[in-house]
Amino acid sequence: MLRSIHIAITFVFSVILSTSIQAQYPGWQQEADYTMTVDMDVEKHQYKGSMSVMYTNNSPDNLDKIFLHAFFNAFQPGSMMDVRSRNIEDPDRRVGSRIFELTANEVGWIKPSTLTMNGMPCQVEVDGTIIVAKLPAPLRAGVTCKFILDWTAQVPRQIRRSGWMNKEGVEFSMTQWFPKICEYDHHGWHSNPYIGREFHGIWGDFDVTINLPTGYEVGGTGVLQTSRKTAKKTGKWHFKAENVIDFAWAADTEFVVRTEFVDGIEMNFIYKPNKEYNKQWKELPRFATQSMAFFNEFIGKYPYPQYTVIQGGDGGMEYPMITLITANRKLPSLVGVTVHEMAHSWFQALVATNESLYEWMDEGFTSWIESECMAILPSFNLDGGDESDAAPDGLHDWAYSRYKRIVESGKEEPLITHADHYTTNSAYGVAAYSKGEVFVEQLEAIIGDSLRDAGMRKYFADWSFKHPGPNDFKRTMERISDIELDWYFQYFMNTTHTIDYAVKDVKVDIMKSTITLEKIGHMPMPQDLLIKFEDGSSLKYHIPLVIMRGHRPLDGDEQIAEDWPWTNPTYQITFPSMGKKLSKVELDPNRIQADINLKNNTFDFSK
Numbered sequence: 001m002l003r004s005i006h007i008a009i010t011f012v013f014s015v016i017l018s019t020s021i022q023a024q025y026p027g028w029q030q031e032a033d034y035t036m037t038v039d040m041d042v043e044k045h046q047y048k049g050s051m052s053v054m055y056t057n058n059s060p061d062n063l064d065k066i067f068l069h070a071f072f073n074a075f076q077p078g079s080m081m082d083v084r085s086r087n088i089e090d091p092d093r094r095v096g097s098r099i100f101e102l103t104a105n106e107v108g109w110i111k112p113s114t115l116t117m118n119g120m121p122c123q124v125e126v127d128g129t130i131i132v133a134k135l136p137a138p139l140r141a142g143v144t145c146k147f148i149l150d151w152t153a154q155v156p157r158q159i160r161r162s163g164w165m166n167k168e169g170v171e172f173s174m175t176q177w178f179p180k181i182c183e184y185d186h187h188g189w190h191s192n193p194y195i196g197r198e199f200h201g202i203w204g205d206f207d208v209t210i211n212l213p214t215g216y217e218v219g220g221t222g223v224l225q226t227s228r229k230t231a232k233k234t235g236k237w238h239f240k241a242e243n244v245i246d247f248a249w250a251a252d253t254e255f256v257v258r259t260e261f262v263d264g265i266e267m268n269f270i271y272k273p274n275k276e277y278n279k280q281w282k283e284l285p286r287f288a289t290q291s292m293a294f295f296n297e298f299i300g301k302y303p304y305p306q307y308t309v310i311q312g313g314d315g316g317m318e319y320p321m322i323t324l325i326t327a328n329r330k331l332p333s334l335v336g337v338t339v340h341e342m343a344h345s346w347f348q349a350l351v352a353t354n355e356s357l358y359e360w361m362d363e364g365f366t367s368w369i370e371s372e373c374m375a376i377l378p379s380f381n382l383d384g385g386d387e388s389d390a391a392p393d394g395l396h397d398w399a400y401s402r403y404k405r406i407v408e409s410g411k412e413e414p415l416i417t418h419a420d421h422y423t424t425n426s427a428y429g430v431a432a433y434s435k436g437e438v439f440v441e442q443l444e445a446i447i448g449d450s451l452r453d454a455g456m457r458k459y460f461a462d463w464s465f466k467h468p469g470p471n472d473f474k475r476t477m478e479r480i481s482d483i484e485l486d487w488y489f490q491y492f493m494n495t496t497h498t499i500d501y502a503v504k505d506v507k508v509d510i511m512k513s514t515i516t517l518e519k520i521g522h523m524p525m526p527q528d529l530l531i532k533f534e535d536g537s538s539l540k541y542h543i544p545l546v547i548m549r550g551h552r553p554l555d556g557d558e559q560i561a562e563d564w565p566w567t568n569p570t571y572q573i574t575f576p577s578m579g580k581k582l583s584k585v586e587l588d589p590n591r592i593q594a595d596i597n598l599k600n601n602t603f604d605f606s607k
């Protein structure tokens, strides 16, 4: 009796619960609010840390353990990052065998000394870059507890992202630097060992006090709680940040700071004066503030009060409210990398998809808005910029060409691959950055550019602070376009099938002519067909796929053609030629599709 009442109550409750979960899937997020103090020993490159974390288990599960990242432990000979780097066929030049060669003073480590939960000690085990803490009592669903952790750490010699003394002499690049609680979400725990790339974190508030000797200048996530002058004089750097997934900072005694404001956001530019790049860094703010304004308009308002571009690290790396970037660059490169890292704010820091699982939804989407932004910036002299930094001719050409090159090489791996587990670094790079960018751009061929752009804004508005996955992105694009997109995600995300459509044959008759099109690649796509006549007139047809159950909005001079069933290798279309001479028949004339063979897209009558 009691049992059946219990079941009935549970049933009613779970119906209510599941309705609310569906309304705002996944419906819950863990929360971790950190208050920490760090005492730096700059001579030894070591520090003592102490933090109290209010951790709220908003999940429906009781937790008997938690995992924390101890990223610095990757910088030791024999670590998973080191072994991987020495065995992969195309190692990152910045890493190579450098971890293997680190001396005892140069390695990184994090050693927890005590960890308690509500005053009771946890059983702690350090397993490489992950700290496993068995809780003294289960942390029940819906309950908040207080973890107190004291630890010591040695900052590694800068090799990848964080460390002391980067190649430009920046003293401290402090990223992935503190014991950080791993994310537990609707997929479960994400206790990824630190191998190379891409992260996932819990949103929370950070109250961080860094004690340094006097004379340092510091840039960090969050808002400095005193004036810079006071902090520099006392050596006490107190930052607060609300609702961020990480906290990063950098420090040097020679840093200079320049501050600008745009849309009410404070933008700080911090670098070491140097005759090689002073000029570029003085130019940077005007490009960066324009980019910030562009992203606010194009994607949605940046919600934090400040953003810092600071010299440090080993390239460009994004963190909430701050990016670390190497300084010695020509202007196009400095602007290009800054724009890219800033663009991450929208997808890495705010939408914050699990980057390890869906790296293309972070790097790819970021690269896509970066390319859109580069097109609106005032042009600068590109001479001397290397290929990767130059704005391409077509906004997204570079992404398409990189994607096509890896397809030709036979080394492509599907987008769904975990970021750390690609066979080669280049397969990861192309998938995450280039195919991810093409993924978004190519939606234009299916749902049209205005709905795609509106969809990106809606995706940002609906999914900020929620860790969405591919299906959430798909549903946003489906809802805004009323077109089914299962097939697009299935092919382009889960497989390495490619697109290749061809004009197979054209039968010309005086009044009516017939074109035969052919689907050669395995991946289906709707097609745009342009028919040009010698008198300068033209016809445009849009050919949707049956499985789309709809089509994109048409331009004024376009006509809709019969749907093409993906099962059919060929497709015929008859059009009125009305005695006019044909000059050209062309598929995908705007080159929106990543069609791997463009030679067969055109039937040219003048040749």
Ligand SMILES: [Zn+2]
Pocket: 340, 341, 344, 363, 366
């Ligand atoms: Zn990036």
